[in-house]
Amino acid sequence: MERTLSFCSFLLLLLAVHDALGPVASASSSSSCPIDLGYVETLPWNSSLCQSRSEGGCCQTLLSLFGVGLAQYLRETSMFQLPNLTTSSSCLSEFGTRLAARSVQESWVPVCFNSSAQFVVNVSSCDGIASVQDWTAKVGPISPLDTSCKGDLTGTRCSQCVQAGLQVSSQLSRLAPNSTDCFYFAVLYAAGIVNELGPGDVTTANCIIGLPISSTTSKDSDHLSKRNVLKLVAIFLGALMGVLLAFGVIVLHRKREREKKRNGPHEEFVNGFKSSVLPNSGAKWFRFSELERATNRFSQGNFIGQGASGLVYKGTLSDGTLVAVKQIIDIDTEGDEEFSNEVEIISKIRHRNLLSLRGCCVTSDDFRGKRRYLVYDYMSNGSLSDNLSIGSAGLKRNALTWPQRKKIILDVAKGLAYLHDGIKPAIYHRDIKATNILLDSDMNASVADFGLAKQSREGQSHLTTRVAGTYGYLAPEYALYGQLTEKSDVYSFGVVILEIMSRRKVLDTSELNAGPLLITDWVYKQVKSGNVEETFDESIREEGPRGVMERFVHVGILCAHVMVAFRPTIAEALKMLEGDIDIPRLPDRPLPLSHESFRSFSSVTSSTRAGRKSSSSHGPFNV
Numbered sequence: 001m002e003r004t005l006s007f008c009s010f011l012l013l014l015l016a017v018h019d020a021l022g023p024v025a026s027a028s029s030s031s032s033c034p035i036d037l038g039y040v041e042t043l044p045w046n047s048s049l050c051q052s053r054s055e056g057g058c059c060q061t062l063l064s065l066f067g068v069g070l071a072q073y074l075r076e077t078s079m080f081q082l083p084n085l086t087t088s089s090s091c092l093s094e095f096g097t098r099l100a101a102r103s104v105q106e107s108w109v110p111v112c113f114n115s116s117a118q119f120v121v122n123v124s125s126c127d128g129i130a131s132v133q134d135w136t137a138k139v140g141p142i143s144p145l146d147t148s149c150k151g152d153l154t155g156t157r158c159s160q161c162v163q164a165g166l167q168v169s170s171q172l173s174r175l176a177p178n179s180t181d182c183f184y185f186a187v188l189y190a191a192g193i194v195n196e197l198g199p200g201d202v203t204t205a206n207c208i209i210g211l212p213i214s215s216t217t218s219k220d221s222d223h224l225s226k227r228n229v230l231k232l233v234a235i236f237l238g239a240l241m242g243v244l245l246a247f248g249v250i251v252l253h254r255k256r257e258r259e260k261k262r263n264g265p266h267e268e269f270v271n272g273f274k275s276s277v278l279p280n281s282g283a284k285w286f287r288f289s290e291l292e293r294a295t296n297r298f299s300q301g302n303f304i305g306q307g308a309s310g311l312v313y314k315g316t317l318s319d320g321t322l323v324a325v326k327q328i329i330d331i332d333t334e335g336d337e338e339f340s341n342e343v344e345i346i347s348k349i350r351h352r353n354l355l356s357l358r359g360c361c362v363t364s365d366d367f368r369g370k371r372r373y374l375v376y377d378y379m380s381n382g383s384l385s386d387n388l389s390i391g392s393a394g395l396k397r398n399a400l401t402w403p404q405r406k407k408i409i410l411d412v413a414k415g416l417a418y419l420h421d422g423i424k425p426a427i428y429h430r431d432i433k434a435t436n437i438l439l440d441s442d443m444n445a446s447v448a449d450f451g452l453a454k455q456s457r458e459g460q461s462h463l464t465t466r467v468a469g470t471y472g473y474l475a476p477e478y479a480l481y482g483q484l485t486e487k488s489d490v491y492s493f494g495v496v497i498l499e500i501m502s503r504r505k506v507l508d509t510s511e512l513n514a515g516p517l518l519i520t521d522w523v524y525k526q527v528k529s530g531n532v533e534e535t536f537d538e539s540i541r542e543e544g545p546r547g548v549m550e551r552f553v554h555v556g557i558l559c560a561h562v563m564v565a566f567r568p569t570i571a572e573a574l575k576m577l578e579g580d581i582d583i584p585r586l587p588d589r590p591l592p593l594s595h596e597s598f599r600s601f602s603s604v605t606s607s608t609r610a611g612r613k614s615s616s617s618h619g620p621f622n623v
Helices: 007-022 053-077 085-101 107-110 132-138 144-147 156-175 182-194 204-208 217-282 288-294 333-346 384-386 403-422 476-481 484-503 519-528 546-559 570-579 596-611
Strands: 303-306 310-315 320-330 356-366 368-377 437-439 446-447
Touching: 007 333, 053 085, 053 107, 085 107, 085 476, 132 156, 132 333, 144 156, 144 182, 156 182, 156 204, 288 310, 288 356, 288 368, 333 356, 333 368, 384 484, 403 437, 403 446, 403 484, 403 546, 403 570, 446 570, 476 484, 484 519, 484 546, 484 570, 519 546, 546 570
Parallel strands: none
Antiparallel strands: 303 310, 310 320, 320 368, 356 368, 437 446
């Protein structure tokens, strides 16, 4: 198993969240840094990306490097984050000085860390976890990290630790659906508390925190390891040879029988997939070796994010084509169904606003285990969520302009219109959200992730016992009763419109006493109060024609109306957005979904989201 995840991107994910929520800390404590940052000068980390002026690569490296200190701080104090802004600023200042001693310019610090508040204790972080005591109360005294992340984390042991991190992160995310930094806490806990070697150990820092280590050190270590192995082989070869010859055949036979029994269902799926799904899909079957070469063996440097159900790597095929390779983690019957569904559906459709699937791969062996891969066209500007800085990796981006936002909304509408009306039978996506909308180099939008899509039957709606999607984007009738129609996608699209126009969270939990506030309820209240301009993101209020921007907000409200009958079809919504037909008067809206009467709805949809095997966006021990 390749070391596929890195702590740095989850630190990057944390930047936007902390900037939005703000720190909860006292500003009166000492200005000295409680972290011993001497390791910056002694640990053999690879500083080449910072010297080559690669902003993305350097920032990821520095975030991982600072994470080593945070893990050590947790080990010494049992606290996950620093006590206040003053302390955080002091640590970042000293961090810059230490970097200068390694011939890395101090100016990288303000570039990569756009706020000192990102490392300060915050009650909204990961379901209120601030200390090891809080962690134990939420996760329990023993977690998969405690059994998988001890000792020397090389080879398959690193892979097992990574899998444990995903499992614990998923558990915490179900407790706090809107937290984006729970994986970050899992990383600190694994490196600082669980692993007895500590975060300063090279293997711990490299595997858990994702710190790139100097290739020279790695080569020296490999050479020493090989030399020791050769000595052991020379000493014990004679004694063991007889035993190996005597029992080798028996052991090999038993091993093959166990593998056959264990991998039987998976091999049955692969054979069935190749014979039934693949020939009808037009998707290319990639050999695993091709994907390894394309992604540099799924290296950390090629990691570009964490999807809802797996990890995504940038790759270059042998002909020079850039692709995104999605490695699906969860291996179960339900996952096989979604994988086959995505290949079968998306490979049959071709539209400029729907992400193209190039091919797939399924593999299974002792080293990698069971793995599925999907290969897509590479979208260089990431997800819409990244560009709105909602749960994004935190890299500095220019705010989306009004023309860009308008085009993205229209692109998504055209893609959905094709799914609903351009093909027969129609396809319902079921998981329209910002992390599933990807942007290419020209900021053209494409709808992605068709693992949950369903094909309709002419003139019928679906009733399903398995409701899948994302809380905040789910249509109420689908979340409550499992009733799936084209209007379910329209509801989610309406939420995306309001998200793009306002750049607010789809579900705001900052008002804890009042309950969660859905963006649909907030926008409706502003519009009905005559404050429609308050729904425009500040960065675009002076850019576009007020009337056109107001029209887009009104269409978003109509599409995301609680009552199905008041929602337009996607084709009607597109015509309204383009100004081809008038927008009807906004109908009254029922009580906000945060109202006491809808508490049961909140619990139901929260449980459906917990059961969804799929971000964000978005962006591990990187997504």
